[in-house]
Amino acid sequence: MHNKTVTLSNxxxxxxxxxxxxxxxxxxxxxxxxxxxxxxxxxxxxxxAYANERGVGEGVRTCGVH
Incomplete structure (x- = not known):
């Protein structure tokens, strides 16, 4: 499932x-x-609206995926 993708309208x-x-x-x-x-x-x-941007952003920055 991780390798399935969708193409957005753009x-x-x-x-x-x-x-x-x-x-x-x-x-x-x-x-x-x-x-x-x-x-x-x-x-x-x-x-x-989820009010968790700081935590999500920190997770993305520090998760080790480039």
Missing amino acids: GVVVPQLALGTWLIDDDKATEAVRQAANLGYRHVDTAE
Whole structure:
């Protein structure tokens, strides 16, 4: 499942399976993103309305995926 992709209307190809970060508290988001990256996730669904941008961003920056 990790290798299936979808093509968005603008032509961008993204992994079909994503980590949803809604309802993950900001103080837990960093570790959630790191663990998801470790498991092979390469798509993180996030939004300003989730109020966890700091934690998600830190997780993305420090997960080791380049």
